[in-house]
Amino acid sequence: MTYPSLRQSLVLAGTIGALLGAAWPTAAQQPAPAQQPAPLPPGSPLIGRPDTADAKRLAPVPAPPLAAAADKLPVDKLKAPKGFKVEVYASGMPNARSLALGDKGTVFVGSRLQDKVYAIVDKGGKREVKIIASGLYRPNGVAFKNGTLYIMELSQLSKIDNIEDKLDNPPKPTVILDGLPKDEAHGWKYIAIGPDNKLYFEIGQPCNNCLPPEGYATMRRVNLDGTGMETIAQGIRNTVGFDWHPTSKELYFTDNSRDWMSEDLPNDELNRMTKVGQHFGSPFCYQGNLPDQEFGWGRKCEEFTPPIALMGPHTAALGMKFYTGNSFPAKYKNQILVARHGSWNKTNKLGGDVVLVNIKKDGSAGPIEPFLTGFLENNSYVGRPVDVMVMKDGSVLVSDDWNGAVWRVSAGGNARTAAR
Amino acid sequence: MRSLAVGAILAGLAAHTVGAQPLDTRLPTCLACHGENGTSQLPDIPSLGAQPAFYVTVQLLMFRDKLRVTEPMNEMAKGLTDADLQKAADIISKLPPPQPVADNPDPARMDKARALSRQHRCNFCHQANYAGQENVPRLAGQREDYLLKALRGYKDNSRRGYDAQMSEVVYDLKDEDFVELAYFLARQK
Numbered sequence: 001m002t003y004p005s006l007r008q009s010l011v012l013a014g015t016i017g018a019l020l021g022a023a024w025p026t027a028a029q030q031p032a033p034a035q036q037p038a039p040l041p042p043g044s045p046l047i048g049r050p051d052t053a054d055a056k057r058l059a060p061v062p063a064p065p066l067a068a069a070a071d072k073l074p075v076d077k078l079k080a081p082k083g084f085k086v087e088v089y090a091s092g093m094p095n096a097r098s099l100a101l102g103d104k105g106t107v108f109v110g111s112r113l114q115d116k117v118y119a120i121v122d123k124g125g126k127r128e129v130k131i132i133a134s135g136l137y138r139p140n141g142v143a144f145k146n147g148t149l150y151i152m153e154l155s156q157l158s159k160i161d162n163i164e165d166k167l168d169n170p171p172k173p174t175v176i177l178d179g180l181p182k183d184e185a186h187g188w189k190y191i192a193i194g195p196d197n198k199l200y201f202e203i204g205q206p207c208n209n210c211l212p213p214e215g216y217a218t219m220r221r222v223n224l225d226g227t228g229m230e231t232i233a234q235g236i237r238n239t240v241g242f243d244w245h246p247t248s249k250e251l252y253f254t255d256n257s258r259d260w261m262s263e264d265l266p267n268d269e270l271n272r273m274t275k276v277g278q279h280f281g282s283p284f285c286y287q288g289n290l291p292d293q294e295f296g297w298g299r300k301c302e303e304f305t306p307p308i309a310l311m312g313p314h315t316a317a318l319g320m321k322f323y324t325g326n327s328f329p330a331k332y333k334n335q336i337l338v339a340r341h342g343s344w345n346k347t348n349k350l351g352g353d354v355v356l357v358n359i360k361k362d363g364s365a366g367p368i369e370p371f372l373t374g375f376l377e378n379n380s381y382v383g384r385p386v387d388v389m390v391m392k393d394g395s396v397l398v399s400d401d402w403n404g405a406v407w408r409v410s411a412g413g414n415a416r417t418a419a420r
Numbered sequence: 421m422r423s424l425a426v427g428a429i430l431a432g433l434a435a436h437t438v439g440a441q442p443l444d445t446r447l448p449t450c451l452a453c454h455g456e457n458g459t460s461q462l463p464d465i466p467s468l469g470a471q472p473a474f475y476v477t478v479q480l481l482m483f484r485d486k487l488r489v490t491e492p493m494n495e496m497a498k499g500l501t502d503a504d505l506q507k508a509a510d511i512i513s514k515l516p517p518p519q520p521v522a523d524n525p526d527p528a529r530m531d532k533a534r535a536l537s538r539q540h541r542c543n544f545c546h547q548a549n550y551a552g553q554e555n556v557p558r559l560a561g562q563r564e565d566y567l568l569k570a571l572r573g574y575k576d577n578s579r580r581g582y583d584a585q586m587s588e589v590v591y592d593l594k595d596e597d598f599v600e601l602a603y604f605l606a607r608q609k
Contacts (some may be wrong), residue, residue, distance in 0.1 A: 037538035043591045059545045060583065062555040065478045066502045113582055115487050135486065137580075182577065184584035207588065208562050 008136070047294070048209050048260035054347065055260075061344045061381060063113060067094040067404025078374040078407065083415025086372065089397055089408035090120040091129045096406060097398045098190055098319065099389040100142040100149070104164045104337060107389070107401060108132075108141040108149055109406065112188045117142060117151055119167050120406065132163065132170045140240075141191035143199060145224065149173075152191045152201055155180040157226055176226030181216070186238040190319070190387075195249045195351060204238040209258040209283050211295060213355040217282055219253070219273075233273055237282035241319040241387065246334050248363055249276060254317040254338060255307070257286045259345040266290050268317040269307035270338065270357060272364060278305040310363035315351030316341035318401070319387030322359075327394025328411045335359050339385035339398060342376055352376030352399055353386050372398060372409055443504040446496065446510065453492075457513030464565045470517035474554045476509035478582045489582055517551075518561040520609045533604030536597050540589055550608050555582055564606035571598040 011254040022164050038350050040047050049055060078086045090107070096118070106118040117133040133139065133151060152200025157180075158173035160166070165312040171190030180186065186204025192322040193199050200220040205217040219233040242253035252272040266286035281288065281304035283295045291299060311317035335356055342352030352375035358366035361400040375383040384402040391397060395410035430498040433595070450468075454460050458469030468476070484497035484505070500508070537543055544554045552558035559567065573579025574586045581587060593601075 024434065038535055040539060044592045046541055046588065046591075049544070051538065051541070056544045056548075059556075062474070062478075062583065064580070065474075065555075066480045066505070115485055137487075184581070184587035187584065207591070 002275075009416075020277060030060040033055075044207075045140075045215050046208070048258070050260065056344055058347070061342075063095055063401050064404075065094065065113070065382070067092050067096075069316045072248035073114050073403055073405055074374070075407075077293075077382055078372060081415065082394060083412055085410050085412060087408050087410075089404065089406040090129050091404065091405040092129055093118045093120075094404040095401045095404070096404050097140050097386050097401050098142050099387045099399050099406070100144040101120075101256075101389055101391065102144050102149070102164045103147065104281075106164050106167065107397065107406065108142045108144060108163075110140050110151065112138055112140045112401070115139070116191070117149075119163075120166060130167055132167060133173055136173075138188045140188040143191045143198070144195045145212070150191060150193070150199060150224075152189045154187050154189075155182045157191070157199070157222070177229070182214075188240075190240045191243065192242055194221065194225070194251065195244050196221075198244065200251070201339055202236055205236075205282060208260065209292065211283060219251075221350065232276045233278050233280060235281045235284070235321055236271075237281040239271075240326060241317070241339070243321045243336070245359070245363060246322050246324050250363060251321065252308075253334065254311065254320050255280060255282070255314075256316055256318075257411055258283065258292070259314065261286070261293065262313075264313045265348055266341075267307075267310035267313050268315050270310045270311055270320070270336070271318065272306070272363060279303070280305050280307075280388075284316050298314045307359050308363075309368060311338065311340065311355075311368075312347070312350050313343045316343060319389075321388045321390055321394070321396075323356075323390055325392075325394030325396070328396075329415055334354065336365075337371060337387050337388045337396060341384050341386060341401075342381060349379050349381075352384060354388060372407070375400075375402075382401060430497055436506055441508065443500060443508060450496065450508075457520075458512060459518040460563055460566070463563075463565050464569055465563070466570075467518035467562055468505050468512045469515035470551070471558050472552050472556070473506075473509040473513035474551060475557045477505050477554070478555050480505045480508060482580070482582065494550065502546075508576060518563075520561040521606045523607075525603075525607045529600055529603055530607065533600040534600055536593075537604065540593060542589070543599070545585065558584075559605040560608035562605060564602045567602035567605050568598055583592065 026083050037051050039348045073088055075088055081088035095110055095111040096109045097112050099360050100108040105122055109118040111152050113121055115136050116131050117139050119130045119132045121128045138154040139151050147162050149160045156178035157173050158175045160173050183206035189201045191201045201217050202219050204211045208384050217236050217256040219229045219236055220229055222229045236255050239253045239254045244251055244259045253271050255269040255271055256409045257268050271280055283292055284299040285291050285301040285304050287310055289301050318339050318341045320336050323335055335358055337354055339354050343350045354372035355368050355419045356371045357368050360366050383400045385390055385398050386401050387399045391396045395408050399406040444481055453465050454468045460467045478492050480497050483493040484500055546552055550560035574590045
């Protein structure tokens with residue numbers, strides 16, 4: 001079959017139009033079926049979604065509401081480099097998201113679509129999951145410092161002191177900061193405590209692609225009692241993972257770029273903050289070199305701090321940590337492990353893995369290589385990694401909100417041999 | 421009359437503490453409000469027939485864990501196991517779909533709502549026939565009063581979604597748009 005040329009099509013369309021015009025003299029009486037929907041109002045969070053059949057097939061992939069049964073976990077499908085071992089650390093935690101580690105070895109797990117924060121207690125290799133807080137709203141962020149667990153919900157920060165001594169009978173979290181925006185879009189928060197002993201979080205851009213209202217798309221930090229909020233960076237669309245370089249103490253963070261620009265653009269970002277006040281581009285410029293089709297006009301990408309690495313289009317680069325343990329091969333030391341949750345806004349899904357980003361001596365990024373794969377099978381998810389955490393024994397935990405589980409990746413002696 | 425009926429059923433719920441009953445015993449109570457075949461005859465109470473099982477599981481879970489607060493439903497879902505939620509969802513999803521309102525729809529209102537639906541991409545996730553899929557509910561033939569209540573709830577944040585999708589969608593819709601959309605969707609087959 002051959003297709004008519006553009007010119008022929010136009011002529012054809014004109015003819016049909018003329019015929020239609022003849023049959024129905026007044027358009028007002030008989031509106032022809034609209035070829036294009038009316039444009040969305042300026043600033044609409046839905047702007048950019050094309051009205052085509054293929055685009056219609058793409059929507060955020062919903063996480064199962066229930067945790068996978070222990071015997072249904074896809075442990076055999078996950079692959080790590082030669083010599084590494086992948087096992088289930090704990091399961092039965094629906095929508096397991098961010099991870100934090102207590103001084104006494106308790107692993108705390110936040111959730112986004114549930115109301116709960118979980119604690120995993122290891123008793124000589126047998127692990128028990130406890131619910132230590134419930135009735136919360138989007139408690140995605142968890143952090144731990146000096147005995148205290150911090151929990152970030154959609155719009156408030158709370159804490160439980162001496163949590164590890166109270167796991168069986170925890171008090172309700174005490175709110176130490178509230179009144180943050182309640183926008184649902186990119187409203188769930190990741191938190192982490194920096195080398196400056198301040199707690200960091202982001203106020204996400206409340207839409208796919210819009211000019212964010214004042215104060216949005218910004219990285220903030222507060223003292224550990226919730227006071228002294230400062231804005232330290234802007235132009236961040238939605239970061240759900242950050243960590244500090246073990247020696248330079250600079251902040252590195254992932255950022256999820258906009259949807260619906262194209263199948264293959266823009267890339268998600270790995271960023272490095274070298275000074276307070278930097279602007280990372282959103283919504284004017286994505287991936288450091290791509291002016292936005294709408295908001296890029298009149299701006300230049302050079303105005304903004306570019307990412308140090310491109311994490312793939314729509315891959316949803318989320319949790320990240322520098323590998324600071326001692327049991328992995330030497331090449332992993334002070335490199336970044338990034339959990340890529342996996343794309344939805346892409347016909348052929350990409351991501352659904354944990355990758356290793358090489359960080360050079362000068363703090364810039366080198367090549368990216370796979371670390372933990374197999375979550376994506378035949379363009380469907382069998383799991384979705386969210387956050388990464390380095391344990392005291394040097395093993396790495398990876399949370400999975402699809403299965404409601406936490407995976408453990410450890411290196412045997414032959415991993416070190418294989419890496420040489 | 422209808423609100424009296426609901427009142428009687430709710431009183432019954434409280435008296436019998438449905439929350440302690442096994443699933444099979446509870447189901448008739450569910451359908452007393454939601455309709456024998458899953459087609460509700462009561463104001464503000466949704467028809468459940470042909471809702472995607474995923475969506476029903478999510479909503480029951482949200483009621484059980486009080487992520488969505490609607491007292492009768494929190495009571496109804498209390499104590500259900502995960503397996504109960506899935507079983508209830510399977511049964512409900514197999515009930516016949518509700519029939520659309522059978523009147524002579526006002527073509528101007530239908531056109532206006534159809535344009536709104538396309539403009540705001542309702543027909544993406546809810547599908548072109550509004551049958552829903554996965555965690556996205558069926559809208560076709562749903563009660564008009566319930567649709568309006570749900571949309572208003574998303575707008576004023578009294579209705580919590582499983583994820584952030586609907587809050588983005590209603591962001592720049594106005595109440596008059598909700599009225600038209602509810603009218604239109606209740607008349608879809």
